[in-house]
Amino acid sequence: MANDFTRQRSAAEALPADLADGLERLRPEAAHAVLSQMTAAEAAQVLIELEVERATRLLERSSPDQIAAWVEALAPNAAADLVARLAPERRREVLAGLPLAVASAVSALLRHPPDSAGGIMDDRFLSVRAEQTLAEGLDRLRTSPPRKSADVAYIYVTDEAGRLVGVVGVRDLLFAAPDRRVHEIMDPQVHHLRVTDDQEAITRQIERYRYSALPVVDARQRLVGVVRITDALRVAEAEATEDMQLMVGMSGEEQVHTRxxxxxxxxxxxxxxxxxxxxxxxxxxxxxxxxxxxxxxxxxxxxxxxxxxxxxxxxxxxxxxxxxxxxxxxxxxxxxxxxxxxxxxxxxxxxxxxxxxxxxxxxxxxxxxxxxxxxxxxxxxxxxxxxxxxxxxxxxxxxxxxxxxxxxxxxxxxxxxxxxxxxxxxxxxxxxxxx
Amino acid sequence: MANDFTRQRSAAEALPADLADGLERLRPEAAHAVLSQMTAAEAAQVLIELEVERATRLLERSSPDQIAAWVEALAPNAAADLVARLAPERRREVLAGLPLAVASAVSALLRHPPDSAGGIMDDRFLSVRAEQTLAEGLDRLRTSPPRKSADVAYIYVTDEAGRLVGVVGVRDLLFAAPDRRVHEIMDPQVHHLRVTDDQEAITRQIERYRYSALPVVDARQRLVGVVRITDALRVAEAEATEDMQLMVGMSGEEQVHTRxxxxxxxxxxxxxxxxxxxxxxxxxxxxxxxxxxxxxxxxxxxxxxxxxxxxxxxxxxxxxxxxxxxxxxxxxxxxxxxxxxxxxxxxxxxxxxxxxxxxxxxxxxxxxxxxxxxxxxxxxxxxxxxxxxxxxxxxxxxxxxxxxxxxxxxxxxxxxxxxxxxxxxxxxxxxxxxx
CATH class of the missing domain: 1.10.357.20 (SLC41 divalent cation transporters, integral membrane domain)
Known part of the structure; x- marks a missing residue:
């Protein structure tokens, strides 16, 4: 059972967020030493939990190979966040050390500003074609790589050009007759974001319509990713912090443990x-x-x-x-x-x-x-x-x-x-x- | 297909949040007249989107029967929020006009402070017994009342006394052999909230562990509800607003359109x-x-x-x-x-x-x-x-x-x-x- 419950509890029962808290209290050399002791997957999870400035300094101390291993262990949107913190030259070295598929997914995300829907979205999502049967759709669900169960609450429906045309709830897919076509049971009206939508638009939409995720389309209406509410929550928190700080003349990024x-x-x-x-x-x-x-x-x-x-x-x-x-x-x-x-x-x-x-x-x-x-x-x-x-x-x-x-x-x-x-x-x- | 996509688009394609925005710009008499034109379900959705003070004034203008119809159309946690805004006597009248099951669910939620896990949680969730077979669990899922698909990403597992003992991803339930027992595939380690946990604790846990929902247990570890991340996001927004306002000597509840x-x-x-x-x-x-x-x-x-x-x-x-x-x-x-x-x-x-x-x-x-x-x-x-x-x-x-x-x-x-x-x-x- 490879869901997030088990994954999060490796490293002697400590969670990445807790480990990150601990690391933020160490000097950079000590923190880097601790990080090097972990598996790539563990270290990568901890790195994305660290505050930006601290993570950047730890990355500066690490070899491109080490960083590439961490990046490979992360979901593309988290990987892109990590790679975005590297200096341009170091970034090229790391991308060169990655499998082609990972490198291209990360590069694609890096093209969008980090606080836009394109920068926040996860490009791993489930989609089915409108003309497929439900049995084919179900098979798609079964064979997709194991991930958080919450990821599969909605399945998005695309046409032959990859354009978003509808959405199907997993339950509807499961309990309707398997020989029906997806377009027969799908909801053709689906709220979505554009890759260029900013933080505030995303939070507003997710909060307003109470979805656990929203699909993201590009300029040609093609489905390119999904913004999840967990990420939207982080964005909303960061936005509130930023507004509070900006008001009194601060950067919006300072944290209590910022040097x-x-x-x-x-x-x-x-x-x-x-x-x-x-x-x-x-x-x-x-x-x-x-x-x-x-x-x-x-x-x-x-x-x-x-x-x-x-x-x-x-x-x-x-x-x-x-x-x-x-x-x-x-x-x-x-x-x-x-x-x-x-x-x-x-x-x-x-x-x-x-x-x-x-x-x-x-x-x-x-x-x-x-x-x-x-x-x-x-x-x-x-x-x-x-x-x-x-x-x-x-x-x-x-x-x-x-x-x-x-x-x-x-x-x-x-x-x-x-x-x-x-x-x-x-x-x-x-x-x-x-x- | 009775999911939230279709439900939200009644009332001439307008969404409750949008209608609420419109109502906030009307005088109370006009707003009440508009509300009375809608179906109970529509009016109820709009009411919970309104700011507290405005909703309270509209409720004061409405008869106990009208309010009871709205309350019945809402999920228990939203219903409890609405009932909480009534004066004590009016509250008793409304509760008396409700079916017994609804009235008791609402009363139970009213016992918890509105910003505690007990006050925010939804008491409609799916649970299976640890000793059931997966086929039985799947049947449970199939026959449960139709609701947002996202609700069924996790199924919580309880023992014979109703105590929370584990969690199962829907996907794990679907694709394992149907004659296996729930306790064989469940994850016995499940992060949870207590009914008494406050807003900040909830946001912190949900954000930290990135779940789309967390189960809530009472003092005897019995599973009593689920806090969803959509509700946690609202709570996080309200909390940030409150802190910003409190700092400069305000109530924490004032909104731009507050009188x-x-x-x-x-x-x-x-x-x-x-x-x-x-x-x-x-x-x-x-x-x-x-x-x-x-x-x-x-x-x-x-x-x-x-x-x-x-x-x-x-x-x-x-x-x-x-x-x-x-x-x-x-x-x-x-x-x-x-x-x-x-x-x-x-x-x-x-x-x-x-x-x-x-x-x-x-x-x-x-x-x-x-x-x-x-x-x-x-x-x-x-x-x-x-x-x-x-x-x-x-x-x-x-x-x-x-x-x-x-x-x-x-x-x-x-x-x-x-x-x-x-x-x-x-x-x-x-x-x-x-x-």
Missing amino acids: WSAAIGKRLPWLGVNLGAALLAATVVSRFEDTIGRWTALVVFLPLISAVAGNAGVQALTVIIRGLALGDVVRGDAARVLRKELAIGLVNGVGLGLALGLIGYLWKGSLVLGIVAGAAMGLNQVVGVLSGVLVPFGLRYCKIDPAMASSIFVTTLTDILGFLVFLGLAAFALRAFGL | WSAAIGKRLPWLGVNLGAALLAATVVSRFEDTIGRWTALVVFLPLISAVAGNAGVQALTVIIRGLALGDVVRGDAARVLRKELAIGLVNGVGLGLALGLIGYLWKGSLVLGIVAGAAMGLNQVVGVLSGVLVPFGLRYCKIDPAMASSIFVTTLTDILGFLVFLGLAAFALRAFGL
């Missing part, structure tokens, strides 16, 4: 952008240095208004980024979302403005200061939610990932406008009341 | 907490009003240092929250994570500190100001990453969700300590150099 030196390379540039953006806000403050010099109590409220409005903006941003990722926000929803956020900003602005106004009055004993701080807080709530809507939709309009550094942009916008409103009101009050 | 009035109730309280926390930071600034009055250029750098250090803290926080959610961070990793973040904070601190020092010197023409601002920026990077580590681990230590309002806590901590460092250094410089 600090690699993490700095991803984080520092965005902190530099953040510094530049904050300098813009600082120039606004600088223009009001006189005002602040004459009324130092203002300075106490400056970071306060910035903090709460920034967070209000990031709240709106978070809902929208997630809504875009999950497909809840479609073209034309911008106006509707803007109205909702404006309503929230106005109500929260009144509430928080009154609260801060009262606090300012009681704390510093100045009614004017209370009014200025409260009004600035209230207005800045509106500025916050507006930024939270405009930044992601604006980035998307510019064909940039709407999550990209978005929280940096939102907080900078609220800072700049918030400081202008607050210090502008204060300067006006100073002049008007001759304080 | 603004409902959204305010979730966001405003946390903005209030944010205001309170920011007031703490403001009292620090207040203590240095004299210093600032004598050296107003300081005020320009105050929000700048706060912004960049806060973001550095949220970067560290994001990696850790996601690492905790995906199970990459385990007990004992805290020290290791802290070392990594400290290294990042030190290097980024030196880089950004030098940059701001130079900028401060060139902009304001004061070497002392450059040194004070640069040193504060550098130190505050370390404060930022420390907060980013300590807040989530601290929350988890207190048995609170580590994401809960964590970015508010991190930015407040960096503000308080950052202002202390910056203004403290400035006050010292004022005294030391008699500026």
Whole structure:
């Protein structure tokens, strides 16, 4: 019985994912030594579970022959992921050391971006011809190489040109009369993906229609692979991680165990952008240095208004980024979302403005200061939610990932406008009341 | 052929998910009218696709008989989700109107929290007894009610007391000699969930071991249900959304189309907490009003240092929250994570500190100001990453969700300590150099 239950429990009952966890805690030399002790199949399974950066460094320490053995032990889509991590020259060496069939399957997958349906799909699937009998189809199922049982829940149906024309459930195939033709019992309507579909489209389709797998067709409607929901789940997790990280100026790929030196390379540039953006806000403050010099109590409220409005903006941003990722926000929803956020900003602005106004009055004993701080807080709530809507939709309009550094942009916008409103009101009050 | 392909395409070729999208854009009365036009099966499918709040309001407008018809048309786990949204009295009325078997299945599921394995699982699954012959097992498969083909990829094996003892792939069942016993070909090692396992444990197991479904056992090891990967994918998406929202002080349940009035109730309280926390930071600034009055250029750098250090803290926080959610961070990793973040904070601190020092010197023409601002920026990077580590681990230590309002806590901590460092250094410089 060669299913995945038994396969996964080799290497003294440890699972590849668990072994990978262990390896990530070792130094590269030690990890490579452990890997070399395993069979090719075991090592290959562990390698694909490792985080990308770690796997790449282990591959760099390995000979092309060793890598070719690992690649051969993997399913083509996993093999392609592994080969994609190699430097171009090393990649050619490894491909040259592989049996022709494996090398060509891997090369075909490498032609698609790794996060497209073509890059995620498994090119091993079961298909039958529409004009075959069910008995022929069943025979096909029986003689196909042993694999995970879940793989055979659906069998896809193609025409003589290899184009996807339908789908048959294994059960329907089993329990109908064996002399009937496949096209008689198949469902001619089959949801499918195109090789060029991106991560988000895949997750959305699989989640929406609740299939355990979706067939993938090329530009000529030919069936070329299958994307399984297990792979879609990984993609969905990676996508959520990426959005969370992109928002705060990170690469989207950093993991907890990523080396600090690699993490700095991803984080520092965005902190530099953040510094530049904050300098813009600082120039606004600088223009009001006189005002602040004459009324130092203002300075106490400056970071306060910035903090709460920034967070209000990031709240709106978070809902929208997630809504875009999950497909809840479609073209034309911008106006509707803007109205909702404006309503929230106005109500929260009144509430928080009154609260801060009262606090300012009681704390510093100045009614004017209370009014200025409260009004600035209230207005800045509106500025916050507006930024939270405009930044992601604006980035998307510019064909940039709407999550990209978005929280940096939102907080900078609220800072700049918030400081202008607050210090502008204060300067006006100073002049008007001759304080 | 009664599989899900055909069923999903009723109601003029529209899919429930698409119809739900449409309904979410209608007013409640109109949406209820549309729902009442559909067959019970169609309406039920659409209802479970709707966002929770919207579905609840539609249910409030419907009669117990109408709801009972919808519930009966759903799989028990989806039915339980629907019934869970009803007020207690209405819930009793609906359950009373259901056939006994349906009512008891739904009630059983309602006993488990909705985000536990017991709440997510489907109680319709195929199982065979270990001592049966394969022919008997196959017969079981043939006579089971028609359902999605994917459901029958694995058949679970139980002993005479109903305890889970193994698993058999459908293919293994099909192509072995029919007079063999199930226990001869079953895999006795079967990964499973307990009814009490939470969302995160489920996602982690399914993703880790790449199964399309996992069996669920009760406290006595009896097989009681199956969690399918399609449901796990939804759970994983919801979990990621929740973490992103919790971090910035939201409920974790808000969607783009959530009504603004409902959204305010979730966001405003946390903005209030944010205001309170920011007031703490403001009292620090207040203590240095004299210093600032004598050296107003300081005020320009105050929000700048706060912004960049806060973001550095949220970067560290994001990696850790996601690492905790995906199970990459385990007990004992805290020290290791802290070392990594400290290294990042030190290097980024030196880089950004030098940059701001130079900028401060060139902009304001004061070497002392450059040194004070640069040193504060550098130190505050370390404060930022420390907060980013300590807040989530601290929350988890207190048995609170580590994401809960964590970015508010991190930015407040960096503000308080950052202002202390910056203004403290400035006050010292004022005294030391008699500026």
